[in-house]
Amino acid sequence: MLPDKFRLQIPGPTPIPPGVQQAMAQPMIGHRDPDCSRMVVDLSRRLGPVFGTKEPVLIFTSSGTAALEAAAVNTLAPGEEAAVVVSGAFGDRFAKILERYGITLHRLDVPWGEACQPEILADFLRKHPQVKAVFLTYCETSTGVLHPIGELATVIRQETEALVIVDGVSCIGGVESRFDEWGLDILVTGSQKALMLPPGLAFAAVSERAWQVIENNPQPRFYLDFKTYRTNLEKETTPYTPAVSLLFGLTEVLQMIETEGFTQVIERHDLMMRMTRAGIRGMGLTLMTSDSDASPTVTSILGGNDWSSEDLRKELRRLSFRVAGGQQHLKGKIFRIGHMGYCDPVDVLSTIATIEVAAKRINAPVRLGAGIQAAEEELIHAPSLNH
């Protein structure tokens, strides 16, 4: 195989489009330069449709985790109560952040690989009427579950006055998001997933209701203080030096999304999910999640009794494909395919075909050709091809 040709099919970081690479290579500019001001204002507005909000979106120079922490420290003070829905490693990270800051935590554990049912959350919130915020994960990256955020937000609004705070890191930009319509209060994501950028930027949409809490929250914070970003954005700048090259890249990313059309972007991700799932099922391997709980951006597949998902990953690596393993107690038990961002149905075809080859080579019980045929069928009948 070509040693430097590889396919990055992990659930982030994801491949960078050539046009975005070129955009990021523009000559550096000063962060207080008028050109930078124009870019910051433009980006914060053009991110709105991707989040489903009319409000400008805040931009941070950080990993996604810093934005999760920001959502917590901007809205809650020590001793206040919060609920967290934990269905994987990233719900668990929300819980760890809240514990670190002395928030009284009510943890709703959902089996890993399943979505949270709205009625179960409603019951849970009735038992904890004091919660000031409910923390949800839109796509749980560690399992490939997409939680029904719109429905969950509805029951939260029905049952409580709590803020609805959502980790959208591994899906925003690849799935529908109706921040304003669903009544979300904070929705954060990172740059290195469906948004096709290198890691290093994080984003947050914030509701007017959340701003009222944020303004009055005594929890000390500095770099992650949302207020500072809002007041600086009003002055058409950022409080601290932002990752300018990534902002150059984001400008091109949003141009790409607008050119394709965001509805088509969402359809493409949905199609890639269906192709991946049909392919995995067709070859005889076992999907971790049900069709109704599955994420359009990442798919988890269970290892078998007589073959190891880690051996499959190694074999795929030899064949130029990089897929992810399991996290925490799923380590060595699943593998995960990312299909988001700069990824299209042909990438899924080659992924499925190569998984068949790799699985056969490690003697996993797969039906050669059956998986790729099922994936092809999904593509042949894709409604988006008949537009």
Add this chain to the structure above:
Amino acid sequence: MLPDKFRLQIPGPTPIPPGVQQAMAQPMIGHRDPDCSRMVVDLSRRLGPVFGTKEPVLIFTSSGTAALEAAAVNTLAPGEEAAVVVSGAFGDRFAKILERYGITLHRLDVPWGEACQPEILADFLRKHPQVKAVFLTYCETSTGVLHPIGELATVIRQETEALVIVDGVSCIGGVESRFDEWGLDILVTGSQKALMLPPGLAFAAVSERAWQVIENNPQPRFYLDFKTYRTNLEKETTPYTPAVSLLFGLTEVLQMIETEGFTQVIERHDLMMRMTRAGIRGMGLTLMTSDSDASPTVTSILGGNDWSSEDLRKELRRLSFRVAGGQQHLKGKIFRIGHMGYCDPVDVLSTIATIEVAAKRINAPVRLGAGIQAAEEELIHAPSLNH
């Protein structure tokens, strides 16, 4: 003038070398990939000589300000006492961060444009024997002063048990730094200054003495928790997804520094400072700082009574040069030239010559040709040219 050809002579962000741009455009890799592990370990070690430490240097995905905040929240708890030397906007930022976190602050204000004298700091510390940490700025970006960090650290060690915490954002990579030898405890910097990268990474060297304080400090922190970065570095990884493309770039930056030789890098910055200062003096404008207090990375020049530094900046911009203005109460009163990172003596010659042109055009009282001649003399007699 060519509309897209401009010279970025501000004190950061600084221009990106073409080889670094190319390195950053490498195909994305996963942050848990063995290739990324090797890179993280390699970088944290190779940064050591630039800081002057044998310890691995921690790498953060953030602006430099987050690293300033990290230095504070990792070492101090609310109610504890700290001293801050404030001689400009960035010393002031340290103070603001500490105040935000409820630290009892003893502020030693030094006139903007002057370095802190060791004996004055010694006197000050004798009055405040309870301070647990002293916060210093190595190069005060807002004025172009380089504080004598080695001497200041010596008096701090003589007078107190306090940690010595240093903001090195606008000079590390361009000046001498002897972290271990000087007895510093934390030294932070950012990527977008002398280190020739886009903004988005920050770095911290941490002493063994500091680690003992950090381990026991109850102040809650998550994304900025130094401990998490150390334990993950021991496992050859990072706690959260790092800005991978900037790490690619940093690998090339360190290669460039090692090829030139760090001693030569320091000499080059020193020469650029001397050329800039000779040029400014020669043309008849007034430097803000004395020779002994001047930074090798940034030079501040006072505006005049009958001409405005902002008009000069505008004229320089028309002539393709971007220089910085003053911050806080110096706004409109000074302009600042950055001469660090991917910048060489010929860049300084063109900067000085163009300042003569711009100054003449706005009728500032300059002696045309006298500045550039003085700068040329410095270059002609540069010891580094006779190596």
